Amino acid sequence: MPRKNLRDQVAVVTGAASGIGRALALGLAEEGCRLALVDVDAEGLASIAETLRAKKTEVLTQVADVSNADQVFEMAQRVLDHHGEADLVINNAGVVHFGTIAETDLATYEWLLGINLWGVIHGTKAFLPHFLEKGRGHVVNISSLAGLLTVPYGSAYATSKFGVRAFTETLYQEVSGRGVDVTCVHPSVVSTNIARAARIGDDLPIDRAQLIETADRQTFTTAEKAAAKIIRAIRRRQLRLVIGPDARLMVLLQRLLPIQSIRLAARFVFPIEKESD
Numbered sequence: 001m002p003r004k005n006l007r008d009q010v011a012v013v014t015g016a017a018s019g020i021g022r023a024l025a026l027g028l029a030e031e032g033c034r035l036a037l038v039d040v041d042a043e044g045l046a047s048i049a050e051t052l053r054a055k056k057t058e059v060l061t062q063v064a065d066v067s068n069a070d071q072v073f074e075m076a077q078r079v080l081d082h083h084g085e086a087d088l089v090i091n092n093a094g095v096v097h098f099g100t101i102a103e104t105d106l107a108t109y110e111w112l113l114g115i116n117l118w119g120v121i122h123g124t125k126a127f128l129p130h131f132l133e134k135g136r137g138h139v140v141n142i143s144s145l146a147g148l149l150t151v152p153y154g155s156a157y158a159t160s161k162f163g164v165r166a167f168t169e170t171l172y173q174e175v176s177g178r179g180v181d182v183t184c185v186h187p188s189v190v191s192t193n194i195a196r197a198a199r200i201g202d203d204l205p206i207d208r209a210q211l212i213e214t215a216d217r218q219t220f221t222t223a224e225k226a227a228a229k230i231i232r233a234i235r236r237r238q239l240r241l242v243i244g245p246d247a248r249l250m251v252l253l254q255r256l257l258p259i260q261s262i263r264l265a266a267r268f269v270f271p272i273e274k275e276s277d
């Protein structure tokens with residue numbers, strides 16, 4: 001398969017007001033894409049759109065909550081009406097929560113799964129019929145290293161990101177050969193606003209400042225570098241992209257020691273204090 005040329009392609013990016021989504025918008029503009037940027041943050045969207053228009057990139061913005069199916073399907077229709085077509089959707093919008101299963105209420109699971117998992121399902125379902133009809137398109141779903149392995153306090157997030165991976169890999173099995181490319185992205189910690197915007201349970205042994213400090217310490221990758229790798233994977237029509245040397249190491253460890261790696265990962269982020277400790 002030849003590499004993809006993204007010039008003049010219509011790319012839709014959710015969660016484009018910040019972090020990886022913002023960097024993807026800037027990177028795709030450099031590739032010559034026409035853009036449709038989606039976020040709940042109207043101010044952040046206006047700011048990135050202004051930057052892009054100053055570089056003469058054609059950009060449509062849409063405030064929409066990806067957890068709301070109606071808003072996502074309306075957004076997709078607006079993109080098709082405005083640009084006449086779509087070629088690439090990157091379901092990137094996401095949030096994170098930290099807290100134990102015992103102490104996390106159901107509303108928190110519903111909130112997080114609504115954005116991280118249903119958001120991806122909505123974004124995929126909103127554009128897939130168009131891609132299949134024209135026999136060309138690309139769905140990129142942003143999972144996480146947490147879509148490959150679990151850590152304590154991260155059940156809602158890992159459940160959403162394992163779900164994104166299952167959904168995306170199934171999509172690949174169903175549509176490859178019909179002109180639709182599929183990519184699932186698994187970054188480790190990337191320096192963005194996600195930890196600052198995190199919901200934190202009272203039972204997390206560290207406070208927000210320590211969480212941000214931990215995330216900063218564990219970061220090997222900037223949003224710009226992550227976006228460049230994602231764009232390269234899109235051009236290569238790559239199914240799986242793992243970003244970060246720590247993520248690649250954990251994946252290798254998991255392959256070699258499938259059960260022990262679950263115990264090891266438990267020490268990776270926030271060690272759970274055992275009563276005997």
Ligand SMILES: NC(=O)c1ccc[n+]([C@@H]2O[C@H](COP(=O)([O-])OP(=O)(O)OC[C@H]3O[C@@H](n4cnc5c(N)ncnc54)[C@H](O)[C@@H]3O)[C@@H](O)[C@H]2O)c1
Binds near residue numbers: 064
């Ligand atoms: N930063 C990391 O360490 C990391 C690691 C692995 C995976 N990821 C994933 O990368 C993606 C991007 O995260 P980021 O790190 O750039 O975070 P970020 O907080 O910098 O950006 C996330 C964006 O999503 C938007 N958003 C949140 N809820 C939304 C909703 N309901 N509808 C529409 N937009 C919404 C936010 O307003 C924000 O602009 C997420 O899916 C995240 O889970 C991030």
